[in-house]
Amino acid sequence: xxxxxxxxxxxxxxxxxxxxxxxxxxxxxxxxxxxxxxxxxxxxxxxxxxxxxxxxxxxxxxxxxxxxxxxxxxxxxxxxxxxxxxxxxxxxxxxxxxxxxxxxxxxxxxxxxxxxxxxxxxxxxxxxxxxxxxxxxxxxxxxxxxxxxxxxxxxxxxxxxxxxxxxxxxxxxxxxxxxxxxxxxxxxxxxxxxxxxxxxxxxxxxxxxxxxxxxxxxxxxxxxxxxxxxxxxxxxxxxxxxxxxxxxxxxxxxxxxxxxxxxxxxxxxxxxxxxxxxxxxxxxxxxxxxxxxxxxxxxxxxxxxxxxxxxxxxxxxxxxxxxxxxxxxxxxxxxxxxxxxxxxxxxxxxxxxxxxxxxxxxxxxxxxxxxxxxxxxxxxxxxxxxxxxxxxxxxxxxxxxxxxxxxxxxxxxxxxxxxxxxxxxxxx
Amino acid sequence: xxxxxxxxxxxxxxxxxxxxxxxxxxxxxxxxxxxxxxxxxxxxxxxxxxxxxxxxxxxxxxxxxxxxxxxxxxxxxxxxxxxxxxxxxxxxxxxxxxxxxxxxxxxxxxxxxxxxxxxxxxxxxxxxxxxxxxxxxxxxxxxxxxxxxxxxxxxxx
Numbered sequence: 390x391x392x393x394x395x396x397x398x399x400x401x402x403x404x405x406x407x408x409x410x411x412x413x414x415x416x417x418x419x420x421x422x423x424x425x426x427x428x429x430x431x432x433x434x435x436x437x438x439x440x441x442x443x444x445x446x447x448x449x450x451x452x453x454x455x456x457x458x459x460x461x462x463x464x465x466x467x468x469x470x471x472x473x474x475x476x477x478x479x480x481x482x483x484x485x486x487x488x489x490x491x492x493x494x495x496x497x498x499x500x501x502x503x504x505x506x507x508x509x510x511x512x513x514x515x516x517x518x519x520x521x522x523x524x525x526x527x528x529x530x531x532x533x534x535x536x537x538x539x540x541x542x543x544x545x546x547x548x549x550x551x552x553x554x555x556x557x558x559x560x561x562x563x564x565x566x567x568x569x570x571x572x573x574x575x576x577x578x579x580x581x582x583x584x585x586x587x588x589x590x591x592x593x594x595x596x597x598x599x600x601x602x603x604x605x606x607x608x609x610x611x612x613x614x615x616x617x618x619x620x621x622x623x624x625x626x627x628x629x630x631x632x633x634x635x636x637x638x639x640x641x642x643x644x645x646x647x648x649x650x651x652x653x654x655x656x657x658x659x660x661x662x663x664x665x666x667x668x669x670x671x672x673x674x675x676x677x678x679x680x681x682x683x684x685x686x687x688x689x690x691x692x693x694x695x696x697x698x699x700x701x702x703x704x705x706x707x708x709x710x711x712x713x714x715x716x717x718x719x720x721x722x723x724x725x726x727x728x729x730x731x732x733x734x735x736x737x738x739x740x741x742x743x744x745x746x747x748x749x750x751x752x753x754x755x756x757x758x759x760x761x762x763x764x765x766x767x768x769x770x771x772x773x774x775x776x777x778x779x780x781x782x783x784x785x786x787x788x789x790x791x792x793x794x795x796x797x798x799x800x801x802x803x804x805x806x807x808x809x810x811x812x813x814x815x816x817x
Numbered sequence: 818x819x820x821x822x823x824x825x826x827x828x829x830x831x832x833x834x835x836x837x838x839x840x841x842x843x844x845x846x847x848x849x850x851x852x853x854x855x856x857x858x859x860x861x862x863x864x865x866x867x868x869x870x871x872x873x874x875x876x877x878x879x880x881x882x883x884x885x886x887x888x889x890x891x892x893x894x895x896x897x898x899x900x901x902x903x904x905x906x907x908x909x910x911x912x913x914x915x916x917x918x919x920x921x922x923x924x925x926x927x928x929x930x931x932x933x934x935x936x937x938x939x940x941x942x943x944x945x946x947x948x949x950x951x952x953x954x955x956x957x958x959x960x961x962x963x964x965x966x967x968x969x970x971x972x973x974x
Contacts, residue, residue: 754858762820784879
């Protein structure tokens with residue numbers, strides 16, 4: 390029985406109260422704006438003091454260019470960078486931290502794979518499989534790679550409630566498949582995809598050298614990850630963004646299979662990523678440095694590591710339980726408003742803390758503007774997922790998304806704001 | 818709420834509910850498609866011209882209340898205007914929605930704008946200026962002969 394069916398059986402409105410999991414006082418922006426209801430964490434998360442403090446402390450105490458200086462300060466900066474990588478890798482359940490490449494985020498990570506692996510291994514007549522549920526960051530790089538290399542892009546279709554249609558996927562994956570790329574959690578609908586099942590399907594049907602690439606931007610902040618374990622099966626690349634998981638903007642990474650990373654050509658060339666530069670030829674530095682050209686972004690890595698530490702102290706299972714409780718409340722309350730249509734799986738166990746919706750007669754942008762007047766921040770638009778919007782047959786949706794600092798008062802404010810929106814737009 | 822009331826004036830809500838001159842036009846001289854890549858809003862504008870004069874304009878598309886009401890009001894406002902009059906009106910309208918024009922201190926502008934003044938509240942919402950001016954950009958393309966056949970025009974603001 391799905392949550393919604395269970396609720397319908399129990400009857401009665403959902404009036405549950407939920408405190409935030411993390412105190413708002415940990416987040417300077419939220420503490421300074423007590424009336425703000427920030428429901429756009431799927432776009433980016435607010436920052437706890439521990440993250441900001443860690444970055445400031447690095448700049449004030451340990452700042453120098455790492456990997457270069459023969460002096461103690463530079464060694465300290467190098468250590469901070471190394472320790473940050475270890476901590477982030479641990480958070481993701483990755484024992485070998487050298488297979489974690491720091492990048493500017495999911496978009497850069499996916500472009501890295503599409504370029505450095507794709508340009509070498511995808512050729513004429515090959516096939517790349519993506520899904521209709523993808524963010525443009527995991528769609529356009531593959532579409533353009535296919536065009537450049539004379540390969541064919543295949544798009545997995547969806548069920549009516551916004552899950553991947555695994556029959557469709559099975560029919561698309563075959564001996565010509567070189568890449569299967571999909572998200573762990575959908576940014577637009579919150580759908581949690583069965584990564585292990587899909588990966589097993591790919592391994593059964595595709596040739597041995599096909600790769601599985603996961604966009605983890607909406608999963609790493611919300612779900613406990615054990616990338617070394619069997620939870621997600623045998624994936625080759627996992628991309629994530631720091632700024633959605635309480636870390637700094639412009640931080641993030643790519644976890645890759647070591648054997649692939651070692652044989653791939655570098656993505657960018659420059660300092661730090663070389664071993665010996667001759668007049669004619671250059672040899673590459675070891676992992677992870679081979680993929681991190683130029684002076685690394687140490688401060689953001691330090692901030693991201695602090696964010697991982699903060700999330701670990703909350704406990705990722707508690708984070709998931711908290712978001713699920715708010716999701717249940719929001720689905721109940723929004724679903725009871727006349728004219729509201731909810732998108733995404735009805736089984737909330739398959740959803741992250743994302744509620745995508747429309748309201749009859751009111752464009753999502755108008756919803757967002759009116760909610761903003763009530764101090765409620767939601768996203769309105771196509772969520773960088775135009776292929777999905779076309780299939781849902783809506784130009785846009787409004788999206789509310791929850792995180793560790795969200796509470797039931799945020800949901801109440803959203804509901805009240807939507808009632809006001811309805812009243813304002815009601816036909817006379 | 819004061820700003821929101823200024824944005825969503827009754828005139829706008831009413832034109833959003835019942836847009837004027839809505840639908841495709843038979844025998845149009847110009848058809849222009851316009852879209853806002855940021856939000857996915859799309860609009861098609863049909864214009865019938867008699868030499869230098871706009872005989873009529875109609876539109877169709879999906880968009881927010883601001884873009885829809887603005888397009889509706891525009892099709893009424895430019896009817897019978899010459900190309901240069903319509904371009905001049907766009908300039909005045911653009912000044913209004915970007916907050917460069919204080920209509921209360923400019924009787925001539927106030928008179929020229931007429932019911933378009935209802936969109937004055939947009940000036941307090943810079944992010945919505947694109948919504949209000951999308952139809953006007955399409956009209957300008959049409960009047961400059963850029964869209965005799967359906968022709969995508971990205972909105973630049």
